[in-house]
Amino acid sequence: MPGNDMQNEQPSYFTSRLDKAIGWARKYSIFQYPFVTACCGMEYMATACSHYDVDRFGAGLPRFSPRQADVLFVVGTISHKMAPVLKRIHDQMAEPNWVVAFGVCTCTGGFYDNYATVMGIDTIMPVDVYIPGCPPRPEMVLDGLMKLQDKIQDQHTTGNRPAPEARPDIL
Amino acid sequence: MKTSPLIESVTDRFPDAVLASHTYRGDATVVLGRKSLLKVAQFLKEDPAFEMNFLMDLTAVDYSAFGKRATPAFFASSGVAVKPSPQIPDEDPWPGPPAESRFAVVYHFFSTAHKHRLRLVVPVEEGDAEVDSLIPLWPGANWLEREVWDMFGINFTGHPDLKRILMYQEFEGHPLRKDYPVNRRQPLIGPVN
Numbered sequence: 001m002p003g004n005d006m007q008n009e010q011p012s013y014f015t016s017r018l019d020k021a022i023g024w025a026r027k028y029s030i031f032q033y034p035f036v037t038a039c040c041g042m043e044y045m046a047t048a049c050s051h052y053d054v055d056r057f058g059a060g061l062p063r064f065s066p067r068q069a070d071v072l073f074v075v076g077t078i079s080h081k082m083a084p085v086l087k088r089i090h091d092q093m094a095e096p097n098w099v100v101a102f103g104v105c106t107c108t109g110g111f112y113d114n115y116a117t118v119m120g121i122d123t124i125m126p127v128d129v130y131i132p133g134c135p136p137r138p139e140m141v142l143d144g145l146m147k148l149q150d151k152i153q154d155q156h157t158t159g160n161r162p163a164p165e166a167r168p169d170i171l
Numbered sequence: 172m173k174t175s176p177l178i179e180s181v182t183d184r185f186p187d188a189v190l191a192s193h194t195y196r197g198d199a200t201v202v203l204g205r206k207s208l209l210k211v212a213q214f215l216k217e218d219p220a221f222e223m224n225f226l227m228d229l230t231a232v233d234y235s236a237f238g239k240r241a242t243p244a245f246f247a248s249s250g251v252a253v254k255p256s257p258q259i260p261d262e263d264p265w266p267g268p269p270a271e272s273r274f275a276v277v278y279h280f281f282s283t284a285h286k287h288r289l290r291l292v293v294p295v296e297e298g299d300a301e302v303d304s305l306i307p308l309w310p311g312a313n314w315l316e317r318e319v320w321d322m323f324g325i326n327f328t329g330h331p332d333l334k335r336i337l338m339y340q341e342f343e344g345h346p347l348r349k350d351y352p353v354n355r356r357q358p359l360i361g362p363v364n
Contacts, residue, residue, distance in 0.1 A: 080339070080357065080359055081338065081339045081359070083358065083360050083361060109364075114353070115346040115351070115355065115356065116338075116346070123358075123362055123364050124361040
């Protein structure tokens with residue numbers, strides 16, 4: 001590739017443009033892994049189907065193996081019994097990967113505050129985009145998906161991965 | 172108080188076993204002594220007048236906090252009725268908890284042949300929370316009894332594999348007991364939250 005001139009240690013526009021092109025390609029070819037556990041799954045299906053057509057954003061091919069996916073959609077309530085499974089799925093995904101918390105149960109535990117429910121999946125893994133709602137409207141999901149695309153593009157433009165949003169200290 | 176032919180029949184057959192009975196809005200309930208559960212259940216299943224071949228549900232109630240706290244207004248404000256409308260005459264009001272015991276195990280039976288239902292309630296003491304398993308009569312009782320053991324800590328004598336079914340093996344305690352702290356958390360991974 002011409003322009004990758006490391007001897008002068010000068011950033012060349014070819015390299016940055018290449019990264020940007022990779023980011024552009026990557027954000028429009030999101031391979032999602034839907035980890036669907038509860039009622040939000042119906043809304044996820046509504047979003048994925050032709051009426052809202054998540055394929056417009058290049059995210060139309062869900063992969064059912066974490067090793068083939070690069071965005072983990074956690075859709076639905078996560079119980080303490082399920083948490084190790086979810087963590088393991090996340091660990092199996094190749095870098096770079098992103099995590100979307102779909103629905104208020106995955107964001108904060110939602111209206112569950114009991115012995116069984118994880119109070120937000122950000123207690124066990126980093127989360128890039130939170131989509132609240134019970135369940136979220138497909139418009140909100142698409143908005144979250146576009147925010148995720150912006151994050152993916154930023155990561156390749158600046159070279160820095162945007163930090164996951166910090167979990168507020170509630171205890 | 173109205174009664175039902177099912178209740179009369181059980182009471183006539185087992186006068187010592189039946190502690191109480193009532194019908195609440197057409198649902199017949201018999202409160203049984205713990206020791207006679209298996210005997211009565213076998214009669215209900217095999218007697219041609221009953222033929223209760225379907226164990227619809229098996230659950231338990233913890234009455235230790237019953238009537239000691241005011242009913243929260245949550246349901247009233249949400250529009251769900253917490254007490255029946257005064258326009259509906261309540262000729263057979265619910266007589267309340269079946270006994271002084273802390274727990275009650277509740278069995279719901281249905282007969283697909285006669286299309287009738289009967290509910291058995293077995294009061295169980297806290298210090299000796301144990302009843303006979305109904306698996307020999309209704310194999311479907313297996314998982315239901317495991318669930319009751321998991322949630323309430325009531326033992327079922329004769330159960331072949333009494334282990335947790337909903338919670339994980341590392342879980343301590345029985346979460347639907349009223350003395351399980353409502354904010355106690357036992358996560359497998361991650362912080363206590």
